Amino acid sequence: xGLLTNLRDSISRVxxxxxxxxxxxxxxIYGPPNAGKTTLANRIARDWTGDAVGPESHIPHExxxxxxxxxxxxxxxxxxxxxxxxxxxxxxxxxxYKEFLDHDMExxxxxxxxxxxxxxxxxxxxxxxxxxxxxIYVLDSTTDPFTQVNTMLIGIIESQDLPALILANKTDLxxxxxxxxxxxxxxxETIPLSALEGDNMDxxxxxxxxxxx
Amino acid sequence: xxxxxxxxxxxxxxxxxxxxxxxxxxxxxKFQFKPAGATEDPSADEADQASGxxxxxSGSAVDPSDRTPPAPADEPAPDxxxxxxxxxxxxxxxxxxxxxxxDSASEADGTEQIADRSDEDTAxxxxxxxxxxxxxxxRASRDVEPADAPPAEEEPQPGIDALRDELxxxxxxxxxxxxxQYELNLMELYDRQEYIIxxxxxxxxxxxxxxAWGIQDE
Numbered sequence: 001x002g003l004l005t006n007l008r009d010s011i012s013r014v015x016x017x018x019x020x021x022x023x024x025x026x027x028x029i030y031g032p033p034n035a036g037k038t039t040l041a042n043r044i045a046r047d048w049t050g051d052a053v054g055p056e057s058h059i060p061h062e063x064x065x066x067x068x069x070x071x072x073x074x075x076x077x078x079x080x081x082x083x084x085x086x087x088x089x090x091x092x093x094x095x096x097y098k099e100f101l102d103h104d105m106e107x108x109x110x111x112x113x114x115x116x117x118x119x120x121x122x123x124x125x126x127x128x129x130x131x132x133x134x135x136i137y138v139l140d141s142t143t144d145p146f147t148q149v150n151t152m153l154i155g156i157i158e159s160q161d162l163p164a165l166i167l168a169n170k171t172d173l174x175x176x177x178x179x180x181x182x183x184x185x186x187x188x189e190t191i192p193l194s195a196l197e198g199d200n201m202d203x204x205x206x207x208x209x210x211x212x213x
Numbered sequence: 214x215x216x217x218x219x220x221x222x223x224x225x226x227x228x229x230x231x232x233x234x235x236x237x238x239x240x241x242x243k244f245q246f247k248p249a250g251a252t253e254d255p256s257a258d259e260a261d262q263a264s265g266x267x268x269x270x271s272g273s274a275v276d277p278s279d280r281t282p283p284a285p286a287d288e289p290a291p292d293x294x295x296x297x298x299x300x301x302x303x304x305x306x307x308x309x310x311x312x313x314x315x316d317s318a319s320e321a322d323g324t325e326q327i328a329d330r331s332d333e334d335t336a337x338x339x340x341x342x343x344x345x346x347x348x349x350x351x352r353a354s355r356d357v358e359p360a361d362a363p364p365a366e367e368e369p370q371p372g373i374d375a376l377r378d379e380l381x382x383x384x385x386x387x388x389x390x391x392x393x394q395y396e397l398n399l400m401e402l403y404d405r406q407e408y409i410i411x412x413x414x415x416x417x418x419x420x421x422x423x424x425a426w427g428i429q430d431e
């Protein structure tokens with residue numbers, strides 16, 4: 001059995017080596033619900049491919065299944081970086097259908113959305129373990145970043161040695177505090193942006209090319 | 214003597230385990246059932262012995278020690294406890310037995326209906342002697358349902374709370390507080406090899422088995 005496992009590992013290492021240069025890196029966009037992950041994914045996809053990734057919404061857990069946009073070619077400083085963008089459902093430790101009732105939703109719909117959101121978190125965690133080569137961690141800069149979810153996810157990303165870029169989103173909003181985000185995760189570089197307005201996207205693309213190219 | 218070997222005629226009390234492996238005397242495995250009649254005559258015992266002997270030579274040779282002991286006196290209502298344990302079966306069986314009893318009784322002559330009632334519990338006796346009323350059936354089925362059914366109106370399936378608790382014990386990465394309310398253990402979800410594809414309404418999970426080669430390839 002051990003022999004078989006070793007053989008399998010060897011084969012996968014060889015194949016990884018063969019295709020490493022050709023295969024685009026798979027970059028997961030992670031973060032808590034309503035941080036603007038889908039808005040960012042759509043912004044990147046529209047800027048470089050013309051298509052969108054998925055619908056955006058003010059209601060939390062709009063994205064309940066990971067969505068992927070493949071072969072996004074980003075040009076920076078004369079070179080092209082090709083990545084697959086994975087927009088993941090917002091990660092949280094509690095999902096309660098009651099929070100959806102405030103958004104004019106019937107109870108049945110809210111319960112179903114809640115169940116799907118829970119499945120989405122499970123999926124996002126699974127992808128983080130199995131299937132991403134780098135992480136763009138999106139935070140809402142108008143909210144407190146010191147949460148259990150953020151600490152845990154950043155910890156997992158660090159333990160995996162995944163390259164990670166922290167984005168302080170929603171700088172267009174009056175309560176935005178980028179420094180608070182930077183202070184929360186001083187070991188990582190924090191880039192401010194407004195995915196909605198497209199503010200500071202140039203720096204974001206430069207950093208994506210630098211981190212994941 | 215509810216049961217009689219059709220080969221040698223030996224009789225067995227109701228509930229006897231002896232006959233389960235064949236007649237101990239002749240090895241026969243065919244028995245006829247002689248139900249107790251509706252007669253409540255306390256002198257039935259003697260009458261049974263007297264009328265039973267012509268039916269088979271060894272008919273009266275039943276050792277009292279072989280008989281199944283009667284229901285303990287401290288069990289107040291054996292029929293109720295039986296109904297609780299097997300609600301559907303008892304509801305189904307009772308009319309059948311009663312019907313069988315009615316058929317046999319109509320064929321048999323009066324003396325054969327007389328039985329030794331001392332080693333028969335009251336539930337069997339009453340089931341055999343009278344047909345259960347539709348009201349009683351209805352009541353029995355209704356008595357059982359509330360015991361198993363959950364108090365929550367939105368969950369019609371019985372035992373769903375127990376099922377949920379059991380699943381939560383086994384699978385702590387997602388705790389279902391109530392329908393639509395979940396608590397997630399992110400580290401557990403991350404550490405698990407299995408990937409939860411979907412949650413079912415009744416608390417079950419659909420998972421992708423780990424190490425399923427090629428399943429990630431699209």
